[in-house]
Amino acid sequence: WVARPMPHFVEALNANALRGVRIGAVKEFFGRNPVELPVSKVVRSALTRMQQAGAEVVDISMPQLEAKALSASVIAFEFRDNLAVYLADHPAAPVKSLGEILQRGLYLAELRDDFMLLDTSPGTSSSQYAKAMANRAALQALLRQTLTAHKLDALVYPTVRREPSLIGDPQTDPNCEPSANSGFPAMSVQAGFTPDGLPVGLELLGAPLSDAKLLAFGYAWEQLASPRQPPLYTPPLEERAAPHPVAIKVAIVADPVKAEMDFNFDRVTGRLSYTVAITGLPADEMLAVSLHQPVDGGTDGPVIAALAPPGRLTHAGHIALPVSARASLHQGQLYVSLLTKQNPR
Known part of the structure; x- marks a missing residue:
């Protein structure tokens, strides 16, 4: 995982990049509840098309992945201090800390609970932070071991297990945690649409410095499936203005x-x-x-x-x-x- 050359993204683009690759579908990250099945069905259909393009897709089980990924989050410990450092580098900023933002009411009401938690959480010198960093190392080890043991070029799972939440509703879904909390590269691509016309994404996660390879996979999928559909509710502008009814x-x-x-x-x-x-x-x-x-x-x-x-x-x-x-x-x-x-x- 070390002493590898930095990726070159443009040179890596290849419409046939899926041919011969081995991708592991993480079974536990595909939803099994009725509200999650439409998304799983779309992603499975996309994986079938990838197989037709020459990819080998195998189901793998990672029962510990979700718990390990959730326990490796460090944002609650780092956010307050990192924001303070950022604001200190901008002396003209009207506030100096997250606490001041809260005190002056300079935030959206929906973010109050999150900001209160971030402002009162232990910092990076705490034992809780040290434990989260140890959990992060364990998560990285699990991902490395799985990719190596199964000879995988990437892991794959739905970007989000359910259809997009309505505006104002919470989005509680663990599928984004493995990449975010391990630091391993991942890319989400359009997989298709649910019967209700809502977009579905699939996420490809790879080893460190496999960014260019993941981008090539996404590019090849885009050339193969052309999965994007311009939304009916966002029509083209007419003479630089919204179209008439x-x-x-x-x-x-x-x-x-x-x-x-x-x-x-x-x-x-x-x-x-x-x-x-x-x-x-x-x-x-x-x-x-x-x-x-x-x-x-x-x-x-x-x-x-x-x-x-x-x-x-x-x-x-x-x-x-x-x-x-x-x-x-x-x-x-x-x-x-x-x-x-x-x-x-």
Whole structure:
């Protein structure tokens, strides 16, 4: 692991870099809970494609990896003092310490608990820090031993076991810990998308100074799979500005009843605004106007939004379309239904 030349990244790029490599899939880092299975399925599918490109993928068991990685974290011991050193090198900074940031309220509310913990944790001269550094060495030894014993070029696992968290929700996932707490190089690449259209990454972790090799693996995967898809909710700019909303008109006619819906879809925010106007029908006969999304490639599907409540012949509103519904709208698959007492289904 020592006396090795520094990597040269550009020269290492090779579209055939996956051919003949041996990659170990860490079984314990693939989720087994129902909420984790969609991500695992996408990553497994990506590994199958890598095998088709000439890579050898083997399942390996590392039951101690998660615990060893979590016990090797040193950020809580180093952050406060390292930040103070950084601020001391910038005498014009308006604050001098993390404690001052907390005292003056110069932080986001969501970060308060983390900052309080970092400000009160033992420092780098503590016995706890020494233990964490010993755990770090044990983690490094485990990774070296596994890579060597199985003759692996890299370990692989989902970057995160679950779909991306909603904004504001915590992201508690141990898969980023092995690289962060060992110092071993790792690279996350796009593996694909869940059925809901959310991105999934896979992480490749290698031995020290294997950075260029990992980059070559990622480059080869990119050439093979072209896994990125421009998100529907981040459309290209039009003349350096966000695109205008898309106007859609829908009419349901069953003489003498006529229901007209005007939709405006904001491709940037995913907001769907609408108006509903129904004629030729007594108000007490109207049951519902609903927006549907087909499932599993069929033509029928469940209600994803109620556009008008019972008895309302005119109505207006807006909804935030989920990612999968935006894709269905883009493909022309969403549809509207009008239910009346005479036609309740």
